[in-house]
Amino acid sequence: MSTILLTVLLIVIMFALLASGLWVALSLLGVGMVGMVFFTDAPTGQIMATTIWGASNSWALAALPLFIWMGEILFRSRLSEELFSGLAPWMTRLPGRLMHVNIIGCGIFAAVSGSSAATAATIGKMSIPELNKRGYAERMIIGTLAGSGTLGLLIPPSIILIVYGVATEESIARLFVAGVLPGIMLVVFFMGYVGIWSLLNPTQVPRERSDLGLMQKIYSARNLIPVVLLIAGVIGSIYVGIASPTDAAAIGVAIALLLSWVSGTLSWKTFVEGLMGATRTSCMIAMILAGAAFLTVAMGFTGIPRLLAEWIGSLGLTPYELLAALTVFFVVLGCFLDGISVVVLTVAVILPLVEQAGIDLIWFGIYIVIVVEMSQITPPVGFNLFVLQALTGKNILYVARAALPFFLLLVLAVVMVVAFPEIVTFLPSQLDAS
Template identity: 65%
Template sequence: MTDPMIALTLLALMIGLLAAGVWVAVALTLVGLAALVLFSSAPSGLILATTLWGHSHSWALTALPLFILMGEILLRSRMSDDMFTGLVPWLGRAPGRLLHVNVFGCAIFAAVSGSSAATAATIGRMSVPELTKRGYPESLILGTLAGSATLGLLIPPSIILIVYGVATEQSIARLFIAGILPGLMLISMFAGYVAVRAWMNPDLIPPIEESYTLREKLKASRRLIPVALLIGGVIGSIYAGLASPTDAAALGVVLAALLAWLSGSFSWKLFGEAVMSATRTSCMIALILLGAAFLSVAMGFTGLPRNLAIWIASMNLSVSTLLVALTIFFIVLGCFLDGISVIVLTTSIIMPMVTAVGIDPLWFGIYLVIVVEMSQITPPVGFNLFVIQGLTGIDILRVAKAAFPFFLLLLAGVVLITLFPQIVTVLPELMSR
């Protein structure tokens, strides 16, 4: 059987298993076993055992449950409410006014939670009722929330960047640093879109109901201090070279628990709920990563990735042509799978092709995360759409329609980092000198 036929057979098996409702981790493992048994002479049982054991104690992976726990603690504390209250006085006179609370609130919370779904749930719980009550248009409320919440995948500490780093053996610290400028670029694009919409149609935005003196603004800003301390402690320790991402994640959990307790809004019961929720999420991701690791090893024994890479190289595709094809592929795949599953399902196959045409794996990681962000707001399985539908009770197609302009902005972001790759690479290069 030829390599393309082998690839199509395994792909059909994967799609069939997922369509049948089999867990992603189990589907990955079964496809890996099928590849070994049918298309190689390697001992499948021995490889399965050694791979699962060898990949179950990755030190880099330790950061993942810690960052998830940090986000769960914040989700249950008063700090998220304080963040909203602290931003409102400063954004009341900006073009688009309080719609920017969604953009900047999501950006700030993304920097301390690392999760797109947690960002959408936390900020949406506060902003949607408040903005609706003040008369802001539904489409912009939902659109800014859905689009900006995707920043949780990119702005460090990003859970999905940790997954990519572990799956491709890239430096997680360098990936975190590489995500800073693209994250700021997307924040600026989202805020700019809101401002332009407000300038083009001033009637969309309700008039100012309250005005704040500088003294009142500064007083409200005190509520942002705990969040600033947390961001500074976690991200600053990584960028200053004082801590690895894993150490910084442990520091983040301690700081989040301490600040939540000092705010008077936290209890042992809430802490227990946070631990259990983080455990469930972490176990799900860890199982997916183990299945992906086994599939990757199995693919290596079949020789499929190497042969596909040679085939791609023989076609002499330009980098831009390959990226266009991959972008369409990832968007379609993201319509049916969550972001982490997309990355672990595809990296073992895609990375040899990517490196064969000379694409920097560090740059490709940021590109991949932005494309996965796009899939978070595409029906039928856009996770952010589900979260917002659950919060508001609004039909998911209406939420998707409101999020569509932000899908286009994310697509524009992909184009920009492709035309100007320095947006991604400049900071890691500076930090490595």
Template identity: 60%
Template sequence: MDLTLLSIILVITLFGFLLMGLWVGFALLAVGLVAMELASPAPAGTVLATRMWGSLNVWDLTALPMFIWMGEILFRSRLSSDMFTGLAPFTRRLPGGLLHVNIMGCALFAAVSGSSAATTATVGKMSLPELRARGYDPRIAIGTLAGAGTFGFLIPPSIILIVYGAAADQSIARLFLAGILPGLMLAALFAGYVMIWSLINRDAMPPPPEKPSLRERMRALALLMPTVLLIVAVIGSIYAGLASPTEAAVVGVVGALLISGLSGGLDRASFVASLRGSAITACMIAFILAGASFLTVAMGFTGIPRLLAAWIGEQGYSQFALLSALLVFFIVLGFFLDGISIVVLTTSVILPMVLAAGIDPIWFGIFLVLVVEMSQITPPVGFNLFVLQSITGRGIFEIARYALPFFLILVLATAILALFPEIALWLPGTMLSR
């Protein structure tokens, strides 16, 4: 069969299944089966069984449910509220005031959670009522939370970086390192925008509070200390060479259980709920990964990825032209698919093009995560928008309008990363080349 016609059939099949509401994992499996039946004499059933088992029988993937469980434990404990209370005294005198707690709180929680939705929900439940009571404009309060909630995808340990590493066969430790500086850059861009907005819209800001006393600052530091120690234990154990990402995930779970138990924030019911929530999320991601892995093999049998990679090479596109096209492509996909689905659905097809263009796969993973972060705040399928809709009761398109400036900042961050790739590659090259 002509590969162009086959490609059209497979795209129509995929989106047809998705529009019918079929689970993403089933849709990927179905498209793979169609591709195998139309373009390969190999037994589809045998390939399906062996590939699904092989894709999930990977040691690095065991980090996934552990990091998810760690986030679920923290989501249900007092650690998150202590973190918010501890950050507040250090942001009161900045232009934008407590709005920076949304940004800093999401950055800190992302460093011990790895989930964008969990980060948004946890920080939002604490900060939005407080900001509302203090008279902050809901537009900027909700917008900062929608944007900063995406940090859960970029700042390690990131669930989606683990998924990309497994799908692209890249080092998860290198990906974690590569996400640190871009994550800090993004937080700085968000904070800068909040400062500029607050200086321009002084009438929408409450009067600045009194300067916190030394005693308040010391108490705040004490409340922040458990979060900082957990971050150091998880991330530090990886880069000190004491633990693999999987072992570090276990360290994180044990640390979260100890902190939650000592603070009295975790009872039997919340412990069981954290187990259930992590099991559901981990199984969903694993099923999507299995479907995507089979689709990757099926696409290899069809020859479509090789054809696309060769076509890209023949066109002579520059790296910037290719990345610009991919940026638009991923933004469009983000209107309809969640972030993890985008990664596992496109990696097998896009990565050969990227490698043919001479783009570093570690750098591309960070680029892809930044673009996927945009999908979290674009309607109609923006998970952060759904979370904020449940918290605030506002319409999803109204929340998307509040989040628009932060979407544009994400586009700016992607452009900066493309112009200065060392932002992502310097730390992995420095720390893991020793």
């Protein structure tokens, strides 16, 4: 059987298993077993056992459940309300006024959550009723949440960057640092768009009380101190080099528990709920990674990645043409799968092509996360759109139309990091230099 036919067959089997409702992890294992049993002579059982154990027995992977637990703890605290009350007084003079609270709030919460859905849901629960009550345009409220919620995938500590780092054996610390500037760039893009839209539609932006003095604003900003300390403790310890990502995750959990206790939201019930929520999510991701690791090995035995890389190499695609094709591929795939599944499903086949094209793997990690962000709000089936539909009760097409401008801004971000790769590589190079 030719390589192309074998590849198509395995892809059809994978989508058939996924469409049947089988777990992603078991679908990956199933496809790997089909490839190994029918198209190689390798001992499938032994290879599966050693591969799954090797994928699970990774110190870098220990950061994953800790960061997820940190997000679960904060999700059950009063962090979001404190974010709103601390940020709102500073936004009243900006074009767009309190709609910027969605963007800044999501950016800050992304830095302590690491989850796109958790970021959109947490900030949305707090801001949607408040902004609706004040008379802000509902479509822009939803749009800012849809776009800014995706920052949870990019701004460190990002769960998907940990998964990518484990799958590619790249430095998670360098990936975290590489995501900082692109994350800030996206926040600037989103705020710039809201500002321009507000100047063009002044009647749709209600007036806000703006007579608070500087000292009153500074006093209200005291609510931001806990989350700033948390971000500084997690990201600062990695950047300075005094802690690995796993150590920093442990620091983050300790600070999150302390903040929850100080705010009065830490009880035995919330502690157990947060721990169990983190356990369920971590086990799901660990199973997906184990299944993906076996599929990667199985693909290696069949020779598909090498032969595909040689075939695509024979097409003479430039790196830019390859990235354009991959962008379309990832956006389409991301419409049907969550971001983590997209990464682990494709990394075995894609990486040989990327390495052959001479593309830096740290840069490619940030690129793939931005593209996966796009897929999370791709009309009409992006995952974040369903989160916001549940929060607002609006039709999914209405939510998709609201998110469309922010999807286009993410496309612009991809263009920017391709045209100016230093946006991604500058901070990791400084980390290496230090």
